[in-house]
Amino acid sequence: MSNRELDQHSGAETTGHEWDGIKELDTPLPRWWLWAFYGCIAWAVVYWVLMPAWPGIHGYTHGLLGKSDRAALSGELEHLNQARGAQLVQLRNASLEQIEADPKLLDYAMQVGQSVFGDNCATCHGAGGGGGKGYPNLRDDVWLWGGSLEEIQKTITVGVRAGNPHARPAVLMPAFGRDLMLKPDQIDDLTEYVVALSHRNADPAAVGRARQTFAYQCSACHGPVGTGDQSRGIPNLTDADWLYGSSREAIHDQIWNGHAGAMPTWEARLSPETIKALAVYVHANAGGDAAPARRTHPDTAAADAGK
Amino acid sequence: MTVVIDNLSKPSPVQRNGPESASERARRRGDAGKSLYKPRTPIYPKLVHGRWRRIKWALLIVMLAIYYVTPWIRWPRPAGLPQQAVLVDFDGGRFYVFGLQLWPQEVYFITGLLVMAALALFLVTALFGRLWCGYACPQTVWTDLYIYVERLFEGDRNARMRLDAAAWSFGKLWRKAGKHLVWLGVAFGTGGAWIFYFRDAPTLLREFWTGAAPATSYVSCALLTATTYVFAGHMREQVCTYMCPWPRIQGAMLDPHSLQVTYRYDRGEPRGAHKKGADWTGRGDCIDCHACVVACPMGIDIRNGPQMECINCGLCIDACDEIMVRVGRPRALIAFDTDAAVAERAVGRPPRYRLVRARTAFYALALTVVSGLMLWGLATRQMLDLHALRDRNPTFVRLHDGSIRNAYTLKIANKTFAPQRVTIRFRGVPGAQVRAAGEAADGPVTAVVPANQVLALRVLVTAPPDRLTAPSLPATFDVRGLGLDAAARTVFLSEAP
Numbered sequence: 001m002s003n004r005e006l007d008q009h010s011g012a013e014t015t016g017h018e019w020d021g022i023k024e025l026d027t028p029l030p031r032w033w034l035w036a037f038y039g040c041i042a043w044a045v046v047y048w049v050l051m052p053a054w055p056g057i058h059g060y061t062h063g064l065l066g067k068s069d070r071a072a073l074s075g076e077l078e079h080l081n082q083a084r085g086a087q088l089v090q091l092r093n094a095s096l097e098q099i100e101a102d103p104k105l106l107d108y109a110m111q112v113g114q115s116v117f118g119d120n121c122a123t124c125h126g127a128g129g130g131g132g133k134g135y136p137n138l139r140d141d142v143w144l145w146g147g148s149l150e151e152i153q154k155t156i157t158v159g160v161r162a163g164n165p166h167a168r169p170a171v172l173m174p175a176f177g178r179d180l181m182l183k184p185d186q187i188d189d190l191t192e193y194v195v196a197l198s199h200r201n202a203d204p205a206a207v208g209r210a211r212q213t214f215a216y217q218c219s220a221c222h223g224p225v226g227t228g229d230q231s232r233g234i235p236n237l238t239d240a241d242w243l244y245g246s247s248r249e250a251i252h253d254q255i256w257n258g259h260a261g262a263m264p265t266w267e268a269r270l271s272p273e274t275i276k277a278l279a280v281y282v283h284a285n286a287g288g289d290a291a292p293a294r295r296t297h298p299d300t301a302a303a304d305a306g307k
Numbered sequence: 308m309t310v311v312i313d314n315l316s317k318p319s320p321v322q323r324n325g326p327e328s329a330s331e332r333a334r335r336r337g338d339a340g341k342s343l344y345k346p347r348t349p350i351y352p353k354l355v356h357g358r359w360r361r362i363k364w365a366l367l368i369v370m371l372a373i374y375y376v377t378p379w380i381r382w383p384r385p386a387g388l389p390q391q392a393v394l395v396d397f398d399g400g401r402f403y404v405f406g407l408q409l410w411p412q413e414v415y416f417i418t419g420l421l422v423m424a425a426l427a428l429f430l431v432t433a434l435f436g437r438l439w440c441g442y443a444c445p446q447t448v449w450t451d452l453y454i455y456v457e458r459l460f461e462g463d464r465n466a467r468m469r470l471d472a473a474a475w476s477f478g479k480l481w482r483k484a485g486k487h488l489v490w491l492g493v494a495f496g497t498g499g500a501w502i503f504y505f506r507d508a509p510t511l512l513r514e515f516w517t518g519a520a521p522a523t524s525y526v527s528c529a530l531l532t533a534t535t536y537v538f539a540g541h542m543r544e545q546v547c548t549y550m551c552p553w554p555r556i557q558g559a560m561l562d563p564h565s566l567q568v569t570y571r572y573d574r575g576e577p578r579g580a581h582k583k584g585a586d587w588t589g590r591g592d593c594i595d596c597h598a599c600v601v602a603c604p605m606g607i608d609i610r611n612g613p614q615m616e617c618i619n620c621g622l623c624i625d626a627c628d629e630i631m632v633r634v635g636r637p638r639a640l641i642a643f644d645t646d647a648a649v650a651e652r653a654v655g656r657p658p659r660y661r662l663v664r665a666r667t668a669f670y671a672l673a674l675t676v677v678s679g680l681m682l683w684g685l686a687t688r689q690m691l692d693l694h695a696l697r698d699r700n701p702t703f704v705r706l707h708d709g710s711i712r713n714a715y716t717l718k719i720a721n722k723t724f725a726p727q728r729v730t731i732r733f734r735g736v737p738g739a740q741v742r743a744a745g746e747a748a749d750g751p752v753t754a755v756v757p758a759n760q761v762l763a764l765r766v767l768v769t770a771p772p773d774r775l776t777a778p779s780l781p782a783t784f785d786v787r788g789l790g791l792d793a794a795a796r797t798v799f800l801s802e803a804p
Binding site: 027028030031032034100126127128129130131137139141142236239240288289 | 343345347545549698700704706709712714744747765767
């Protein structure tokens with residue numbers, strides 16, 4: 001060490017490394033830095049004694065302070081449940097309308113609803129409730145089974161075609177083509193008729209031919225002017241919402257194959273309070289309308305009334 | 308003009324006679340290869356009297372007064388709001404500075420202030436050297452205060468050196484113990500004052516002594532007590548030399564035209580002892596008395612030229628001036644001067660001082676621009692603030708009659724201290740109707756935004772599909788209150804072609 005080169009200007013030693021004539025000074029660390037380093041080592045030893053530190057074959061060293069993140073977490077969860085208990089009781093005792101009217105309770109219900117929706121409903125209805133083909137959009141104003149708070153709660157509770165004894169009567173759309181109930185050209189005409197029902201341009205001749213078929217085969221469920229029936233989950237054919245698609249091909253396919261969706265009954269899996277929160281969540285996200293009327297196109301409504 | 312500083316005409320620090328500065332002593336003992344670590348060389352700065360010392364005392368009092376008094380200034384605000392002029396209210400999420408109240412989302416004002424502070428620091432350093440380090444930095448101010456306390460108990464430089472070298476006695480014990488006790492007291496006062504910036508000071512003072520204050524108050528107070536005691540009492544110049552990045556950055560700010568504490572070697576060399584009445588011809592004014600070295604709180608010899616350790620405090624100027632007056636030579640052998648001026652004098656040219664340079668002009672311009680932006684921002688600050696968050700999943704829905712609906716959550720911030728009744732309008736989409744979520748019919752949306760709060764309001768906008776011309780239409784929400792308004796831009800999405 002003593003034969004190291006000294007820098008002429010500063011008088012300090014150099015490390016001997018040189019880059020393009022620039023030499024690196026071997027500036028020593030201050031002594032207190034060394035003591036800070038020893039201090040850190042001592043701190044580590046104290047830490048081993050006080051805190052969980054070393055893994056063993058059967059478990060690990062627990063440390064004198066007995067700190068455990070796992071225990072702390074379960075304690076926190078317990079604390080959270082206790083804190084939530086009061087709100088759960090509120091949720092149980094309040095009516096759905098009261099929940100929606102009370103900002104604090106609504107906020108709680110929305111949070112519970114969001115969490116439960118994400119875990120259980122989003123698989124089919126989408127994370128935001130936007131739905132998809134065959135899975136109803138829960139954000140719009142069209143409801144197969146009714147869009148009031150009570151109706152939504154009922155639908156979640158009993159499900160759709162899930163065999164719940166309290167379920168509302170559900171019917172199945174027949175597969176008119178697959179089961180040879182109608183001839184292919186009849187189904188073609190019927191497709192035009194359904195297109196016309198939703199106030200779109202259709203072939204008048206085909207519509208005229210299908211009038212009788214619709215009256216015999218469809219009107220029993222969908223109604224004489226095709227407005228459906230929410231008490232039995234029957235879709236309104238006159239609005240702009242199409243569960244299986246609005247194109248002629250999609251409508252034809254639906255008449256031919258008669259798709260019918262199903263939803264599990266949630267009664268057994270979710271507590272009544274949770275279902276209440278979920279109903280409020282779905283209702284509020286769809287616009288939170290206090291009394292959603294049965295949605296019908298104005299023209300159809302007139303025809304319906306004049307019948 | 309480029310000025311080349313001729314290092315060869317300066318005295319070499321390596322071969323020199325006489326007492327060394329602390330850093331030289333340390334270098335000789337520690338850097339010469341005896342040890343891997345550099346031993347700490349104690350520094351005993353000698354008290355000086357003079358202009359710079361007086362300025363330093365005055366600034367010390369001003370800085371400490373600002374620090375301790377600020378949290379106790381009251382400021383009238385409506386009931387329920389803090390009555391403290393300067394308060395960082397973490398619980399309420401607000402920052403109060405006298406008549407101004409900043410919200411967390413307005414943190415850019417703080418950012419702007421920090422940018423201004425950095426630019427001002429650059430400018431001052433480029434012009435006058437490290438004045439911040441020498442006069443205003445908390446490390447300097449508290450170290451100075453601690454040295455003052457040390458001097459009260461242990462006396463000036465020579466007495467302190469004798470005391471440290473002496474064997475332990477009762478006299479040494481009480482002086483040392485007294486010093487550390489007062490140090491700890493000052494440190495506690497420092498930590499104690501800090502926490503008042505974050506909670507109502509009178510309330511917190513009571514809570515603090517009754518044990519009712521939040522744990523963060525005690526922990527913060529303890530932390531600052533510890534750092535003050537360690538940094539100002541024990542670490543001192545080590546903080547500046549080893550922990551602070553600024554001494555390294557300063558190299559980029561300084562140039563040959565920056566004023567900084569400078570030994571005018573052109574006048575001082577060749578130095579040497581001087582007998583009273585002896586002739587001054589053929590020699591420099593420096594009598595090698597080491598008054599500048601013993602006065603230096605950083606333990607350096609300023610005659611070695613600009614050094615990283617130098618904090619530009621000017622105490623060596625005072626020390627040297629006292630000697631120059633005594634030996635009958637002009638003052639300012641050590642002075643705030645520029646390298647360029649010294650170099651020009653050394654070759655017999657009159658020095659020129661250039662405060663306006665490309666560097667300083669740029670810093671000044673940048674500072675002016677940022678300050679202007681800040682002032683403009685503060686002057687046009689909106690007391691009503693609106694943000695529109697569009698629903699993203701699903702982005703839009705089709706209603707039974709085919710119309711398209713987008714949902715938005717409006718965040719309306721009312722920064723005034725009174726509730727505001729506001730009307731919300733939606734513009735940009737033909738035929739669009741707006742309603743508040745939960746309302747049965749479209750219509751004007753009104754809401755009352757509570758004082759000093761944010762209201763989150765969900766609104767639904769419905770538009771007829773035949774009038775939508777593009778899948779994404781630019782749109783605007785307007786919020787209008789009494790004499791206040793705000794707007795937020797957003798888009799209306801659909802599957803229009």
